Amino acid sequence: MRMTRRRALLGAAMSLTLLAAGCGSSDDGTDSTPAKTTVSDADVEAALQAGGNLTVWAWEPTLTKVVADFQIKYPKVKVNLIKNGSGNDQYTALQNAIKAGTGVPDVAQIEYYALSQFALSKAVTDLNTFGAKSLDGTFTPGPWSSVHAGDKIYGLPMDSGPMALFYNKEVFDKYGIAIPKTWEDYAAAAAKLHQANPKAWITSDSGDAGFTTSMIWQAGGRPYKVDGTTVSINFADPGTQKWTGLWQGLIDKKLLAPIPGWSDAWYKGLGDGTIASLVIGAWMPPNLESGVKAASGKWRVAPMPQWAAGEKVTSENGGSSLAVTEASQNKTLAYGFMKYATVAEGAQSRTDEGAFPATTAQINADAFKNKEFPYLGGQKANEVLAEAAANVAPGWSYLPFQVFANSVYNDSVGKAYTGGGTLQDGLKGWQDASTKYGQEQGFTIQ
Amino acid sequence: MVAAPTIRPAARRRPRPAAVRIRGRKSWTLTVLTTVMLIYTMLPLAWLVISATKTQDGLLSSFGLWFDGDFALLDNIGRVFTYQDGIYLRWLGNTVFYVVIGAGGATLLSALAGYGLAKFEFRGRRAVFAVILGAVAVPPTALAVPTFLLFAKAGITDTVWAVIIPSLMIPFSLYLMWVFARDAVPDEILESARVDGAGEFRIFFNLAVPLLSPGLVTALLFNIVVTWNNLFLPLIMLKDRQLYPITLGIYTWNQQAQTVGGDVVFNLVITGSLLAIVPLIAAFLLLQRYWQSGLAVGSVKQ
Numbered sequence: 001m002r003m004t005r006r007r008a009l010l011g012a013a014m015s016l017t018l019l020a021a022g023c024g025s026s027d028d029g030t031d032s033t034p035a036k037t038t039v040s041d042a043d044v045e046a047a048l049q050a051g052g053n054l055t056v057w058a059w060e061p062t063l064t065k066v067v068a069d070f071q072i073k074y075p076k077v078k079v080n081l082i083k084n085g086s087g088n089d090q091y092t093a094l095q096n097a098i099k100a101g102t103g104v105p106d107v108a109q110i111e112y113y114a115l116s117q118f119a120l121s122k123a124v125t126d127l128n129t130f131g132a133k134s135l136d137g138t139f140t141p142g143p144w145s146s147v148h149a150g151d152k153i154y155g156l157p158m159d160s161g162p163m164a165l166f167y168n169k170e171v172f173d174k175y176g177i178a179i180p181k182t183w184e185d186y187a188a189a190a191a192k193l194h195q196a197n198p199k200a201w202i203t204s205d206s207g208d209a210g211f212t213t214s215m216i217w218q219a220g221g222r223p224y225k226v227d228g229t230t231v232s233i234n235f236a237d238p239g240t241q242k243w244t245g246l247w248q249g250l251i252d253k254k255l256l257a258p259i260p261g262w263s264d265a266w267y268k269g270l271g272d273g274t275i276a277s278l279v280i281g282a283w284m285p286p287n288l289e290s291g292v293k294a295a296s297g298k299w300r301v302a303p304m305p306q307w308a309a310g311e312k313v314t315s316e317n318g319g320s321s322l323a324v325t326e327a328s329q330n331k332t333l334a335y336g337f338m339k340y341a342t343v344a345e346g347a348q349s350r351t352d353e354g355a356f357p358a359t360t361a362q363i364n365a366d367a368f369k370n371k372e373f374p375y376l377g378g379q380k381a382n383e384v385l386a387e388a389a390a391n392v393a394p395g396w397s398y399l400p401f402q403v404f405a406n407s408v409y410n411d412s413v414g415k416a417y418t419g420g421g422t423l424q425d426g427l428k429g430w431q432d433a434s435t436k437y438g439q440e441q442g443f444t445i446q
Numbered sequence: 447m448v449a450a451p452t453i454r455p456a457a458r459r460r461p462r463p464a465a466v467r468i469r470g471r472k473s474w475t476l477t478v479l480t481t482v483m484l485i486y487t488m489l490p491l492a493w494l495v496i497s498a499t500k501t502q503d504g505l506l507s508s509f510g511l512w513f514d515g516d517f518a519l520l521d522n523i524g525r526v527f528t529y530q531d532g533i534y535l536r537w538l539g540n541t542v543f544y545v546v547i548g549a550g551g552a553t554l555l556s557a558l559a560g561y562g563l564a565k566f567e568f569r570g571r572r573a574v575f576a577v578i579l580g581a582v583a584v585p586p587t588a589l590a591v592p593t594f595l596l597f598a599k600a601g602i603t604d605t606v607w608a609v610i611i612p613s614l615m616i617p618f619s620l621y622l623m624w625v626f627a628r629d630a631v632p633d634e635i636l637e638s639a640r641v642d643g644a645g646e647f648r649i650f651f652n653l654a655v656p657l658l659s660p661g662l663v664t665a666l667l668f669n670i671v672v673t674w675n676n677l678f679l680p681l682i683m684l685k686d687r688q689l690y691p692i693t694l695g696i697y698t699w700n701q702q703a704q705t706v707g708g709d710v711v712f713n714l715v716i717t718g719s720l721l722a723i724v725p726l727i728a729a730f731l732l733l734q735r736y737w738q739s740g741l742a743v744g745s746v747k748q
Contacts, residue, residue: 057685061707082685085698086705089681096591096682100598103685159706262704264712268506283706291703291710294503318706354707 034128034151039332044130044339047332051076054330054337057094058109058322059086060158062353066346070337073345079337087111091118091403094325098123104327106334110155111320112146113210113398113406116226119154120400124323127153130335138343142316142392143358149226155321156342157358159350161281162388163214163304163317166288169377170298171200171276179302183246186305190255193276201257202250204275207417208261209409210318212243215279217315217396219243219307223431226397232446233399233434235427242307244423251417258417267291279304281317282385286354289375296374301381304388314388315396319358356385363389401441405434498522498717505712522717529699529714536688537695538722541674543606544691548613549669555614556669557662560623561654565636575624581617590682597683608683609691613673619665626661627654663736667729674726692722 056067056079067079082105084090091114097103098121110118118124132153136144143157167179172189175196180186190202205211216223221239225232250256257275259265269275271292278284288299304314322342324334340346343359351357351368362368363386372378399405412429416422435445493510499522504514526534563571593612597603602611631654639649655662677693684690690698700715702708 059701059705061705061709083687083698084685085681086701086708089701093682093685096594097598100595100603102598102601103603264506264703267703267710267712271503271506281706286707287710290708292506294507 034133034153035126037128037131037133039130039335041131044332044336047330048074048077048336048340050333051078052330052333053078053080054107054334055080055082055105056107056109056322056337057082057084057090057105058107059083059090060109060320060350060355062350062355063109063341063346065353066341066349069345069349070340073340074336077333077337088403088407094118094123098325098327101327104325106328106330107322107324107338109158109320110323111318112143112157112316113213113402115147115155115321115323116149116398116400117403118323119149119152120229122326124154125326125328125331127156127324127335130332132156132335135343138360139358140360140363140389140392141394142389143319143321145394145396146316146319147321150228155323156338157319157321158342159283159319159355160358160389161283161316161318161356162314162385162392163218163279164282164314164385164388165277165279165302165304166284166299167277167302168270168273168275168295168298169300171273175200177276180305181303182309183305183307187246187249187255190250191253194253194255200274200276202255203277203279204257204259204261204266204269205247205417206256206258206260207410207414209406209413211261211279212409212413213398214315214317215243215247216240217393218304218313220313220393222395222397224397224399226400229400229442230444230446231399231438233431233438235424235431240427241424244427248416248423251423256417271295281319282356282388283318285373285375285381289354297377299376300379301376301384303384312387312391313393314391316392399434399438400443401434401438404437405430408433408437494716494720494723498713498720500713502711502713505716518713519717522713523721526714526718526721529711533687534692534695534718534721537690537692540606540689541691541693541722542725544609544613544676545670545673548610549666549673551610551614552616552619552669552673553662553666556616556620556623556665557627557655557658558650559620560625561627561631561650561658563624564627565631565633565654578617578620578624581615582621586612587678590679593679594682603683604685604689606689609676609680609689612679613669613676616669616672619669622665622668623658623661626664627658630661631657660736663733667733667736670729671726692718696722 051074054077056063058081063081067081071077071079084093090109094104094108097105108118108124110124115124128151135156138144139157140160140162142162143160147153147155147157165180171177171193172179175193177189177193178185180189186202193200193202213223216235216239219239219242221235221237221241221243223233223235223237223240225234257269259269259275266275270278270288271294285301288295292299303312306313322338324331324338328334341350347357347359347362351362357363357368363382369382369386370380371382373381409430412433413423413426416426438445489511496511496513497505499517499519500508500514501516501518501521504516504518508514563575589612594603597608597611602608635653635657636649639653644652675693676691677697680689680691680694681697684694687695687698696715696718699711699718703710703712
């Protein structure tokens with residue numbers, strides 16, 4: 001799922017391989033008619049019974065159990081689950097394999113932000129062939145729309161990351177900070193906390209493309225508009241400016257801890273109260289439990305702060321889908337496995353293992369909502385998180401070359417965090433870099 | 447490794463420039479500089495050793511350069527070898543395998559080629575040499591993706607060959623051997639051996655190799671380090687965790703901290719890294735004097 005810190009080394013390799021992915025895309029993007037259903041559910045079931053070999057590239061830890069259970073139910077299917085590094089590492093490997101034309105897996109885990117890139121380069125197949133349309137309503141709206149490109153469906157949602165506010169209650173109580181309901185409250189809390197304890201910050205952010213786009217999403221900004229190969233990028237819209245206005249204030253007053261996410265320092269900060277809150281996807285609890293054991297009982301979850309009091313708007317942060325590759329020799333079987341993993345038994349098993357589900361059945365189940373999290377002081381956190389999932393703002397799309405765009409985010413926007421210009425300037429730079437790259441790849445940028 | 451001015455075996459037979467001898471003992475600038483270098487290189491190592499004694503929680507809650515309350519080194523070592531069904535040992539074995547075949551083969555190949563280039567006149571020698579010099583300048587990282595595409599065509603990605611074959615070509619090692627062979631193997635010996643009727647391979651293995659041995663050890667050490675630390679190539683080539691070298695394995699453990707639902711095991715990453723460099727340090731300490739003598743080759747004109 002998300003946010004691997006960028007590695008310059010990999011960036012170099014990515015840019016090489018992306019060219020191949022992008023070039024192939026320019027001629028087919030205008031074709032937006034979804035494939036007709038030619039494979040019925042009965043065909044899928046028959047393929048599962050007939051068996052065969054499947055190679056699955058996925059780093060999601062809960063899939064290990066799913067694969068084991070799946071092979072018990074369908075003993076003739078042999079699944080080779082390969083953990084191929086998360087995020088960018090896997091995309092690099094996948095694009096290399098596609099370009100080489102050998103060693104391409106049947107099923108790949110692809111994060112929502114990256115899916116359209118693989119869709120447009122025809123690396124992954126349109127699931128309408130298998131009647132995926134009939135799964136309407138099976139998934140929560142955020143992830144379900146994330147796997148769509150027009151009417152085409154390129155993946156089945158595996159998990160979901162509706163955003164919420166995770167906060168360290170001990171720190172909040174100690175400094176008399178109330179749970180911020182609006183972003184205005186949040187900024188005030190940031191100032192109050194840092195003034196009371198100069199070694200504590202409301203949150204950390206040193207520049208993270210995924211976080212930025214999710215925040216703009218919630219604020220109502222829709223900087224990317226994608227129609228086939230025609231793309232527009234505009235970070236000057238009011239929604240984006242709402243977010244940059246707030247965040248620039250926090251940066252200027254040095255109210256954000258300059259700690260990169262997912263680093264050891266970040267885990268340390270989450271444990272010792274240096275980082276008092278996180279606005280992040282609903283998949284966070286297992287990471288706190290595993291990475292910050294020392295802070296057990298201190299953290300709680302609250303709804304994401306709002307732009308106007310009384311609103312209930314959230315956005316998605318991270319989350320990934322499973323997709324069938326175009327190169328797969330046994331797409332029907334691959335789809336059968338995906339359906340098992342994301343809709344059928346797999347969805348329940350993964351939820352039980354701590355993943356945040358993308359399926360309405362699991363998210364609305366009483367057992368799920370009433371689950372008490374000992375780590376979160378016994379809080380029934382899923383009530384908050386399920387509500388967040390229901391309130392994801394519609395209409396967001398990522399660029400068909402978002403993987404590249406995110407990899408150059410820090411070159412422009414990152415500077416704003418270290419005092420080089422403003423966020424708005426940085427976003428303009430990011431927009432220009434993305435536009436230039438898109439044009440080089442044959443996209444029409446408006 | 448600090449290059450203290452010791453007596454180098456290979457340098458003994460040539461007259462030493464007077465300046466070096468005079469400065470030898472008491473140079474304050476040199477002492478200060480080497481001390482700074484020593485601290486600079488030892489500090490991360492000290493951090494690694496100290497951190498390897500901490501638990502995952504201790505790592506995050508204590509000062510980096512001093513010990514934490516509980517001493518968890520043995521526990522960490524135990525867990526490194528048992529975590530994920532003890533795959534660490536498998537990775538360590540893989541690395542040793544890649545190093546023996548890859549670095550060993552690379553050293554042999556570069557000795558043969560370097561000797562050939564240094565001691566035989568043939569057409570195109572300058573061109574070959576230019577290509578080698580050029581290859582030294584190309585970072586292996588830049589070649590990784592093209593190599594992957596090539597190997598995919600040959601159907602050997604995700605096999606041990608995908609790691610070993612590129613490891614066999616280390617241009618710098620070849621260059622080193624060429625320079626060394628040029629200076630360390632006198633033409634007169636080769637000529638007299640030929641007059642006595644020795645075959646070329648016999649001359650190489652019986653006469654040249656003993657003369658080349660300090661250079662061979664230098665090249666071997668260099669190749670061992672390069673192969674032992676190889677990360678990017680296996681990252682691109684290998685999918686099967688059972689084939690991973692230790693670098694890539696530890697990297698995937700570290701990545702778990704950046705994965706949703708992943709098991710955060712910084713303590714195992716650190717202890718695993720410490721264990722992984724022990725063989726390298728041992729190799730250096732054992733072969734140190736050859737390493738130094740090898741480095742000096744070519745620096746002095748005879």
